Amino acid sequence: MDKLKITVAITGLNNTDNPGPGIPVIRGLKDSELLDVKVIGLAYENLEPGIHMHDHVDVSYMIPYPSSGTEAYLNRILEIHQEEHIDLIIPNLDAELYTFIKLESILQKHNIKTYLPSFQQLDERNKGNLENYGKKYNINVPKGTTITSYHEINHLKEEFDYPILVKGKFYDAYVAYSKEEVISHFNKISAKWGLPVIIQEYVKGTEVNVVALGDGKGNTIAAIPMRKQYITDKGKAWGGVTLNDDKLLTITRNLIKDSAWKGGMELEMIRTNDDKYYLIEINPRIPAWVYLAVGAGQNIPEALALLAMGKEVKPMFNYEIGKIFIRYSYDLIGDMADLEKISIQGKI
Known part of the structure; x- marks a missing residue:
């Protein structure tokens, strides 16, 4: 052919x-x-x-x-x-x-x-809106708020226990163990990405991620879960392994069905010791570790391109569990x- x-x-x-x-x-x-x-x-x-x-x-x-x-x-x-x-x-x-x-x-x-997703799909999964997003789509989300000034940092202790996460509106996330660390991270993030800065409850557990592709009609064309094996000082995965996690895949497919998500996405979640899943972030595009999905049997870039060109793409369900990726400098x-x-x- x-x-x-x-x-x-x-x-x-x-x-x-x-x-x-x-x-x-x-x-x-x-x-x-x-x-x-x-x-x-x-x-x-x-x-x-x-x-x-x-x-x-x-x-x-x-x-x-x-x-x-x-x-x-x-x-x-x-x-x-x-x-x-x-x-x-x-x-x-x-x-x-x-x-x-x-x-x-x-x-x-x-x-x-x-x-691509719609403006509404993009906005409602915004980091500052994540709590409402969780309520709408019946997903556990850590408590969060947005801040725009030092004055608001003084009041965080009334709502949150340390440690807490300090996040930029586009990228970057840091764990803060004190008010002073919040101020330091606030300055760094706001200088780089602007305001607001997102404050999020710190949930203890294992971070697990899913790369997925939705067709805009509620169908999940592809989805593969991964656990980071090696993380850089920027919090980026430098190595990871595909997982056998039906519960995580069910959460992903239900979300894509209920939101009618169109395009690539990455779900970043925390799995606690009592097997609860908390959504901490949705990246509204294909993540940098997507080649692991290709290597495991689901070529998401190919599927996205075919869908965009008006071709029919059948949902993919099978993938290799225990497939790893390791990044290297060159x-x-x-x-x-x-x-x-x-x-x-x-x-x-």
Whole structure:
């Protein structure tokens, strides 16, 4: 059978100690037996490793940050589209999702497809709304609140017992054991990601995660649970193993059914010693460890691309339990000429 030829633009090429999902997504697409994919890398910085991984990314372009404004962002995407004839864009960073959802109908008019949740789906799972989300979808969620000033830190002891979690609205989470540590984390997070900062009850247990794909109609196309085996100082998984956890998969499938989630997602949960599950975060896109799912038998990037192109994809249920992934650092060797080219011309 002939493969479907498509050109896919992908963000999140920052494959460093805080890796983006772009390269793992690309690896899944390149592994596909159904798709023949030309990969267009969309980068925000000229030292994003994915730009220089020519065996993964066919051509790369610099794009402005979403904060530059919707019009400037759209214009750059359409400039690249004129050159490359993009069929599908897979955004992989939380901070750009609002922009892509806002542009979805315009991109569609230019025959550029996306496969994303709605504004409502994105907003209701926001970290600051997580408690209400849990009530709506009948999932245990730790108590939480948002703060915007030092004054509010003084009152946390009335609602929470230490330790507590201090989180940014997009990324980063730290455990604080005192008011002084809350202040330190508050300063660090607010400087990097802005306000509000999220405060969450600390639930003791084992962190377990699920990567999943919903079709927007309530069906779970793929879902694989994982436990982190090695965690960096940034809290990122540097190694993990697939789990046999029917209860966690049932929670995931029920959530996708009730919310009609569309696109990739990651559920971060805590399993307590008495076998209760608490949802601590939902990442509204494919996570950076997605290649473990590919290796375990469910090629989620491939399935997402096929769904976006209007193809039928049957739900996947089987996967290999005990499959592990281990990340490693690797020195890429390149030329200054390439760096100058992407910096000056915006393309390599």
